[in-house]
Amino acid sequence: MNYLNAKIAERLVVPVHCETSCGTAFFIGPTQLLTARHVVKAHFQSSEMPVYIIVSGKRILCRAEEMSLPNEAIDIALLTIVNDFEATEFLTLLCDDFVPNLSLCVCGYPEEVAMGMNLVNLKVKNRLKIDGGVWNDRALVREDTLHLHHYDGLSGSPVISKSGRVVGIVVIQINETLSYLSIEKIQQHLKLKGIHYDKDWAKDDITTFGSGRSHQQCEDAVATIHDRYMPDLHQHNEDLESKLDFVINKKVSDESVQKAKALADCVSTLPKMIKDNIKEKLKIGKEINVELLSENNYDLLHRCYDYIKTFPFQHVTDWDKVMVLNQLANQLKDEDFERLKVRNIKNLCLIGKAGSGKTHSLCDFSLKNHDKANIYLFFGTNFSEHESAISHIKNIVCQDLSIEDYNNELKIKNRYAVIVIDALNEGLGCYYWNNNLGALRSELERHDHFRLIVSIRMPFDKEINDFANIENWQIYYVKGFVDKNKAINAYFKKYKIDSNYLEQKIEAFKNPLFLKMFCETFHSMSVTERSKVNKMLLYKHYVTKKNGQVSDLVNEDPELNIADKYLSKLAQYSVYYGHYNPVTRGKARQYAKRMAPYRLWSQDLMHACLTANLLLDDRSHLGESIIMFEYENLGDYYKAERLLNSNLSTNELLKWIESEKSYLERHPEEPSENFRNSIKALFDCWHHEGKDISKERLIQKGGSLYELYYESLIESDISPQQLVEMLLKLDHDEINPLQLIKKFDEVSLEDAMKIHKKLKAYKNVGSRDLIWTHYVNQMYEMYGDDFLSEVPLEQDHTQKVSDEEKQYLICITWMLASSHPKFRALIIRKLRKILNIHKTLILWIVKLFEEVNDPYVTGGLFCAICGVVLPSRDKKLTSCIAEHLYHVYYEHDETIPQDLIVRQWTLKIIERAYYLDNTCDCWKQIKTPFNEHRIEGDKIPDYNEVKKQRDYFGLQQGSIKMHNSIYDLEDFNRYIIGTNSSHYSSNFFKLTEDGKYRGVKLTDIMAEMAYYILNVFGWNDKLGYLDNGKYSWNRSHNDQERIGKKFQWLAYYKVCARLADSCRTSKEQYYYKDEPDEDDLAEHPYPWNISEVSRFDPTLDVEYNTALKTCNLRIDKQMIQGVNDDKWIDRNEYLPVFRSLAIHETGNEYVLLMGYDTVQQDVKETFLFSNACFIRIEDKDKFAKWAKVQNFYGRWMPERRGRAEYLWNDYPWADAYKSSFEHETWSKPENCPCDIMLSYEAQLQEDWEGIDREDEYFSNVYAPCKEIMEQMKLYCSEMRGIVKSESDGNFAALNTGHSDGIKGLFIRRDILNKFLSENGYVMFYYVLGEKLLKLEGINTIIRDLSAAYLYNETGELVEIQKMRVVDRKIPKEYKNAQQETSDENIIIPIDENFVLEE
Secondary structure (H helix, E strand, O other), rough: OOOHHHHHHHHEEEEEEOOOOOEEEEEEEOOEEEEEEHHHHHHOOOOOEEEEEEEOOOOEEEEEEEEEOOEEEEOOEEEEEOOOOOOOOOOOOEEOOOOOOOEEEEEEEEOOOHHHOOEEEEEEEEEEOOOOOOOEEEEEOOOOOOOOOOOOOOOOOOOOOOOOOEEEEEEEEEEEEEEEEEEOOOHHHHHHOOOOEEOOOOOHHHOOOOOOHHHHHHHHHHHHHHHOHHHHOOOHHHHHHHHHHHHHHHHHHHHHHHHHHHHHHHHHHOOOHHHHHHHHHHHHOOOOHHHHHHHHOOOHHHHHHHHHHOOOOOOOOOHHHHHHHHHHHOOHHHHHHHHHHOOOOOEHHHHOOOOOOOHHHHHHHHHOOOOOEEEEEEEHHOOOOOOOOOHHHHHHHHHOOOOOHHHHHHHOOOOOOEEEEEEOOOOHHHHHHHHHHHHHHHHHOOOOOEEEEEEEEOOHHHHHHHHHHHHHHHHEEEEEOOOOHHHHHHHHHHHOOOHHHHOOOOOOHHOOHHHHHHHHHHHHHHHHHOOOOOOHHHHHHHHHHHHHHHHHHHOOOOOOHHHHHHHHHHHHHHHHHOOOOOEEHHHHHHHHHHHHHOOOOOHHHHHHHOOOOOEEEEEEOOOOOEEEEEOHHHHHHHHHHHHHOOOHHHHHHHHHHHHHHHHHHHOOOOOHHHHHHHHHHHHHHHHOOOOOOOOOOOOOOOOOHHHHHHHHHHHHHHHHHHHHHHHHOOOOOOOOOHHHHHHHOOHHHHHHHHHHHHHHHOOOOHHHHHHHHHHHHHHEEEEHHHEEEEEEEEOOOOOOHHHHHHHHHHHHHHHOOOOOOOHHHHHHHHHHHHHHHOOHHHHHHHHHOOOOOHHHHHHHHHHHHHHHHHOOOOHHHHHHHHHHHHHHHHHHHHHHHHHHHHHHHHHHHHHHHHHHHHOOHHHHOOOOOOOOOOOOOOHHOHHHHHHHHOOOOOOOOOHHHHHHHOOOOOOOHHHHHHOOOOEEEEEEEOOOOOEEEEEHHHHHHHHHHHHHHHOOOOOOOOHHHHHOOOOOOOOOOOOOOOOOHHHHHHHHHHHHHHHHOOOOEEEEOOOOOOOOOOHHEEEOOOOOHOOOOOOOOOOOOOHHHHHHHHHHOOOOOOOOOOOOOOOHHHHHOOOOOOOOOOOOOOOOEEEEEEEEEEEEEEEEEEEEEEEEEEEHHHHOOOHHHHHHHHOOOOOOOOOOOOOOOHHHHHHHOOOOHOOOOOOOOOEOOOOOOOOOOEEEEEEOEEOOOOHHHOOOOOEEEEEEHHHHHHOOOEOOOOOOEEEEEEEOOOOEEEEEHHHHHHEEEEEHHHHHHHHHHHHHEEEEEEHHHHHOOOOOOOEEEEEEEEEEEOOOOOOOEEEEEEEEEEOOOOHHHHOOOOOHHHOOOEEEEEOOOOOOOO
C-alpha cells in the first residue's frame, strides 16, 4: 500500500542540519516546514547558529521558531525559509484518533544510510498510546525488513497515514523502536501559529472497523473491472443516489426521526379545535396521538405536515402554539419523510438491461460515500462455487470477527456496513444465487446495522427465487442515462466527437455501454456506418479497435484481425457445443494456441484478449475455470453472428433454435439465459438487416418462439410506434386492435367498427388489457400528452358529423381502458369537447359501447357525457339520454351497473334530466337500494389464505406488487380500504343481532376483491410481467399507474356497488362512528354517499378560464396609506378601507358577499376577510349593538369552507349537494343575540386531472346561498365561478380572483335587494384582518384588525364597528423578541414565500 509516492516524498521530506545535529523536516507550506526541536536546539541557544535544509542537493537557509506554549513545552520547531525559495508541493497535517495496529509509514533520513542523504520509507503500526506523555504520546512498531542499528537522523520525520497526510512527528527512540508526537496532541500549538490541519481522518482508518479499509477494498474491487468504470464520465442519477443514501445513511436518518418525533409531539398536544380541524381535513377517524402519528414510518404525520405547510391556522387564537408548530414543520422536508419511509429497508436491488449503468452507478456510489457508512463492493464473478456467499463476505468484511461482533461495533460507531454485490447474473449466475442469496439476506437481516445492495441484469431477476418475495426487497429499475443529451455531450467532448452528430438523436445512446462503445469506435466508422449504427456493427468496430492492442501483445500482423477471429471461434464453440454457455479455460487456450502457435504465456492470444479486456477469466466454478466475454452482450452478438453465418435458411435456423430451446427446457440444470440473450441478439440483427420474419410460423403468435421474439421486441430500443407495427405483423388479423394505436387517420370508420367489435368481444378485462391497454399505455409513456392528436372538429360547429370524428371517438373511447389517470382525464375532456358540439353523437356512442365489460371504459364515457349534461339547460336532449340509460341499465335488476363509478355518472345524468323536466320521471322510478347481485359464499377465498400467499395473483413482481398494495400496509390498503383507522368499513353498515349497526369487516372486502380480480376481471401473470418496474412514486397523485392498480380499483368499485345494495350507508361521505344511529344513515344509498366516489369534474375547461377574464369586475384600486412612514405599523390611522362594491362593464352594480382583500406594497401588507350575513329586520338593532363591540379576529364567526363532496354544477339542486351535510339555514354564533344566515356557499374542486396546474382556476369557488339561488331562480353556469339567472341567462353573481384586487363573490345589487326586500332581511358584514410589516428573515410584525358594517340598499355602508386594531395575548417567549419594537408588537416567524390562505 503506497502512502506517499517516493519521488514526491523526496520533494516534500528533506534533511535538516544545525551545528552537528542532523534530522528530517517536511514542508507544510511554500516556505514553512516542521521538524523536531532537539534537532535545531543549537539555533535556539545561539541565533547565529544556522539551520539549513537540503533540497535537490542545495543548501537552503532557514529560521527556527519555538512551538512550545508557556506551560506546555513540546519537541517541535517551525522552520521558515530565509532564502528566495518556495515549495510547490507540501504535506497536509491530520488530527486523528489513536487506533491500535493502524498501518502507517515514516519517511526520513537515517544517518547510517548514505550518511543521512537517502530517503527511506519505514512501514510501521501504532503500538500504544502513551497517557500523560509530554514529549511523545504514541509508540510505533516496525513492520519492514530494513536493518537499522539506531534511528539517528529520523527525528522530525513525518508519520504518514494511508491518505498521505501527516498524523505526527517522530521525536524519541524508545527501546529500539520509534515514538511520535501526534497532531492531536499539538492542536493548540498549531492554531496559535495559524497552521491548518485536517480533522477528517476516517478514511485513513484501515483497521477492521475503519472506513479507510472498506474504501480501500472498494478501490481494489473497482480496479479489477478496468474501464467499465470511468469516474470522469459518471452521469448523476439523483433519484437513485437519493434512494441509496436513504438506505445507508444512518446519521441523517436518525436526525429525520428526531425531527419527526418533535413534530408528532407538538401535533398531539395541539388544542382540541386545531386537532379537530386536522382530523376533518385529513379524514382521520381516530384520536390524534404520538403513537398514531408515528405508525408506518410516520406516514400520517407526513399527511399532517403537508397540511400544516399550507398555513391553515394563521387566524386562530392559540397562535403561540401554531408558531411552534410551523417552526417544527419548517425544520422538516419531504426528503425527511422519504428517508423515514425507507429507513427500515435493509435490502435494495437494482435491475436494468445490459449496459444500463448499474455497475457504473454502484462503483461511483461505493467509492464516494464512506463518510456515511462502511461500504464493501463485490462483483458476481468474485464468488466461488465451493464457498458460500456468507462465508466469502464475512472473511473480507469482518476478518477474524463474527458478524455479530462486527455488528456490535457498528452500533457503537452508529454506522451501517453496506454490502454491495454488482451483477448477480455474472459469474456463477442464477444457480448459485438461488442457493445463496436468501441465506445471505436472512443472515444480514438478523444484524440491524447491515444493509445489502445488489444489482442484476434483466430478465435474470425473474429467475432468482428470493426476489419473488417482494416484501424482502426494495426494487429500483435502472433505465440508463437520466439526461441523455447531457451524457452525450460529456462523452462526445471526451472522445472529441463533433457535437453536430447529436442531430441524429440515436435512442440507444440512453444506454451507457452503447454510448461508450460508440464513442470509442466512432473515428474508425465510415459516414454511412455512423448514420446506421447498430449493436453488431458497434461491437465489431470495438473489437477491431482492441485488435491493435491484441496484435501487439501476440506479435501478429494487425491486418489479420486475430482478435475478431478468436472471439468468433469461442462464440462458435459456445453455440454448437456448449449450449451458448462460456467456454472452459482449457478449450479457450487450445484455440488460442492453434490460431497463434509457439508463443510463451506473455504473448499468448488468450492472455492478450484478457489483457485487452475483451475476455474475463472466471475462476468461481468448481473444477476448471471458464473464459467469458468481458461484456456479455458483446458475446451474445458474436454468437448471433455465428448463427447468421450458418448455411441454414431462416426457417431451418428457427427450427434448430426451437430444438435447442426444447433441450434446455428438458434440462433445467443447464443455464438458459445465455441462449435466450443470444437469440434475442439474432432477432435484433435480422431487424437491422431489414429481414422480416413475422411470417415464420414459429415466430407468429402461438408459435414456440413467439414469447422469445416478443420479449426481444419489448427489450429493444425501437420506438413504441415501430414496436406496434412489428407486433401487428405477428398477428395476421386484418382487424387487429393495434391498428387504432398506430395512427388515427390511417384507419377507416369501417375498419374502426370491426376493431371495436373485436375489442368488445374479449371475455374479460385482463385478456383485452394484455393485447390493447399495454400498448395504449406505452404510447402515452412515450409521447405524453401529445399522443392524442387534436380533436378533428368542424370549425363552424355545425351538426354535420364526419366519419373521421366517429372513428376518432371510437378510438379514444377505447383508450379509456388505460391505467394512467392523467391520460384517461385528457381523453374524457376531449370526448366532452366533441360531444358538446355534436350532441347527436351521444346516443350513438352510448349504444355502441353498451355491454362493454370494462368499467374503466364505460365509466369514463358516461363521465364525459355528464360533462355535457350537467351544465346543460336542454331538457329534450337530457331527457332523451336519461330515458335511454334508464331502459338499458335501470329498468331491470339484472342490468343494474355493478360498478360504483358507472352508477355515479349514469344516475347523475338521470337525476339532472328530472331536475330540468319533472315529466321525465326516470329518476323517481329508480328505487334504491337495488337488489343485491349475490356471490356464492364458497367462491370467495379466505382472507387469511390470500394475505399470506404473496404470489396469489402471480409470480411476477407486478402481481406481487398488487398483492402488497391491497393486503400490506401500503396507501391503498390503509387509506382507500381504510385499515389505517379501523378494522371495519366507515361506508357500509349491517344490522347485527343486538340491533345495532356495525361496519362491514374490511377483511371481507379485501377477500371479495381477490375473487373479482381473478375470476371476474381476469388478471393474469402476463399482466404482472408488464407491471414489473412500474411504481407509484408519489403518495397522492401519479400521472401513470400500474395496470394492476386499475384492477384494484375495478374490484374495489365492484365491492362497493354490491355492498351499497346489501348494506346501509351513512349520509356523510366521511363518517367515523363505530356504531351509527339510524338518523346518521342515508335513506337512499347513492354512490355519492361513499367516500371513494369520483371527484373528477368533466365540465372543467381551460377555455372557460380565458372567457372568465372578459367578465372581470371593476373594483376601486386601494393603496396602502402611509406607506413611506417608518412608524406605519404603529400608527392606527393607517388602516385598510373596506371595499364592498364593484361595477361590471355592463354598468350593473355588484355587491360583495364574501372576500379576501389583500394589498401589498414592498414589505407592508394589509389583509381583510369579510363575510356577509342576513339578519331578520326585527333583530337589526340588537345585532348592530352586539357587533359594535365584538373582536371578530380569529375566524370564530360562521363561514363556509369549500366542500369537495359535490361538483360546481351540482349546486344547489342535486342530491350529491343536499346529502353532503346537514344544511342549516339559520345559526346562532356564541353570545350572539339572534340567528344569522350566511349569504353564500363554497365548493372545493380538488381533482384537476387532465388540466395543467398553471391552468387551474377557482379551486375554491363561491355561490349565493341556497335560499337566494332557489328564490331568485339562479343556477351555476357552464363556466365555473359564474352564476346566471334562469329568466334571461345574464350574469347574476361572479367570482373574482386576486388579480381583481379582491378574491371572493359578488352578487348583482338588484337581485340582492329584491331578496332582502321579499324576505324582510338586512345584511351585515363582519370583518377581520391583519396589518403586516415583514422584517429580515422570516419574521413579521402583525396587527390584528376587526370591523363591522351594515349594508345600505341604495347608498354607502353604515359603519357599525369602525376598522380598528385589536389586542392579542402575547406569549412570554416572544414578548421581547426585538428590542426596537414595542411590547404590543406581534412578531411571528413565517415562511418567506408565505401567502395568506383562505
